[in-house]
Amino acid sequence: MDHTTPSAPDPLAAHLTDYALSYLHSAALRTAARIGVADHLADGPRGVGELAALTGTSEGHLRRILRLLATKDVFREDDKGAFHLTPLAERLRSDTPSSLREAVLMATDDSFTRPAARLEDSVRTGRSVFDEIYGAPFFEYLSREPSAGEAFDRGMASVSTGEDDEVAAAYAFPEKGTVVDVGGGRGGLLHRTLVRNPGLTGILYDRDAVLRGHSLDVPELAGRWEVRPGDFFTSVPAGADVYLLKRILHDWPDEDCVRILRTCRAGMTAGSRLLAVDSVIPQDNTPHPGKALDVLMMTTLNGQERGEEEFRRLFAEAGLRLVRVVPTGTAVSIVEAAVAA
Numbered sequence: 084m085d086h087t088t089p090s091a092p093d094p095l096a097a098h099l100t101d102y103a104l105s106y107l108h109s110a111a112l113r114t115a116a117r118i119g120v121a122d123h124l125a126d127g128p129r130g131v132g133e134l135a136a137l138t139g140t141s142e143g144h145l146r147r148i149l150r151l152l153a154t155k156d157v158f159r160e161d162d163k164g165a166f167h168l169t170p171l172a173e174r175l176r177s178d179t180p181s182s183l184r185e186a187v188l189m190a191t192d193d194s195f196t197r198p199a200a201r202l203e204d205s206v207r208t209g210r211s212v213f214d215e216i217y218g219a220p221f222f223e224y225l226s227r228e229p230s231a232g233e234a235f236d237r238g239m240a241s242v243s244t245g246e247d248d249e250v251a252a253a254y255a256f257p258e259k260g261t262v263v264d265v266g267g268g269r270g271g272l273l274h275r276t277l278v279r280n281p282g283l284t285g286i287l288y289d290r291d292a293v294l295r296g297h298s299l300d301v302p303e304l305a306g307r308w309e310v311r312p313g314d315f316f317t318s319v320p321a322g323a324d325v326y327l328l329k330r331i332l333h334d335w336p337d338e339d340c341v342r343i344l345r346t347c348r349a350g351m352t353a354g355s356r357l358l359a360v361d362s363v364i365p366q367d368n369t370p371h372p373g374k375a376l377d378v379l380m381m382t383t384l385n386g387q388e389r390g391e392e393e394f395r396r397l398f399a400e401a402g403l404r405l406v407r408v409v410p411t412g413t414a415v416s417i418v419e420a421a422v423a424a
């Protein structure tokens with residue numbers, strides 16, 4: 084065999100190997116976000132030596148991860164060896180309204196990656212391994228470990244900044260009345276909903292620790308909101324016109340979703356609407372961002388992303404009827420439900 088003639092590249096091997104190593108892209112992205120590279124480039128490009136000194140890292144190793152990230156258009160190196168922000172890298176800055184830094188840190192956190200590394204066990208048993216690793220179900224663990232809870236709440240708020248205004252704009256809310264955001268986190272969606280609908284008032288409903296970091300206390304919403312701690316398996320504020328549940332049902336298996344929906348149903352009047360805001364995933368193999376999240380829900384929470392028929396069945400079991408699915412232009416849709424006749 085002639086070892087000097089390169090053999091034809093095998094595109095399948097290259098593709099599969101790159102796919103198999105994609106966790107290294109994720110680790111490089113997390114590292115860049117953690118050490119704050121994008122913040123240090125906010126005022127202009129810098130050489131790696133300078134970046135390494137500013138971030139307290141090894142110059143050689145830093146160059147190697149930036150070089151990898153640049154292959155995915157996160158940072159760009161010029162011909163003098165200086166690194167620049169790109170539109171993707173901009174979103175890693177910590178100090179901009181559209182920052183996704185906290186979302187990246189949440190998505191690459193141990194609490195997601197360790198259970199994902201044991202996906203095979205989940206697939207064999209049909210159960211998440213989260214409790215086995217962390218000694219408690221996900222939300223109990225977040226309550227027990229305040230720093231993990233904080234990181235998750237900041238991460239969710241960061242994910243939500245990219246979709247809250249689109250969701251609020253996509254639905255024709257009533258002109259007057261009350262909206263309860265059930266499991267509303269730090270209040271990003273309620274904030275955008277109230278800004279867009281000046282006749283509405285809002286109640287942000289979540290676990291006590293989450294509400295302590297809420298973002299509703301701003302002059303433009305003065306007098307139009309309250310926060311109420313509680314457990315959505317037990318009760319929700321009654322008599323509201325709209326119940327929002329954004330990225331709630333996907334956290335739970337069917338039987339728990341039905342319990343949450345029944346609690347909401349008990350608080351609803353004949354004219355109330357419930358809006359489940361989640362991925363509505365196609366059941367075939369069409370790509371959809373919810374399909375990776377679906378596996379995250381499997382490994383971390385025993386939850387799942389669902390298709391329209393699955394939402395219809397859950398609603399029916401809870402005494403609700405699916406009215407329609409409203410796309411929002413983001414990864415999530417609004418699945419509207421009313422009290423069944």
Ligand SMILES: C[S@@+](CC[C@H](N)C(=O)[O-])C[C@H]1O[C@@H](n2cnc3c(N)ncnc32)[C@H](O)[C@@H]1O
Binds near residue numbers: 268
């Ligand atoms: C995936 S996050 C979604 C947050 C927010 N709706 C959003 O889209 O950014 C799920 C939320 O449900 C809340 N949650 C979990 N269990 C709860 C319970 N039993 N009662 C009330 N809220 C709960 C969590 O604290 C968290 O804020």
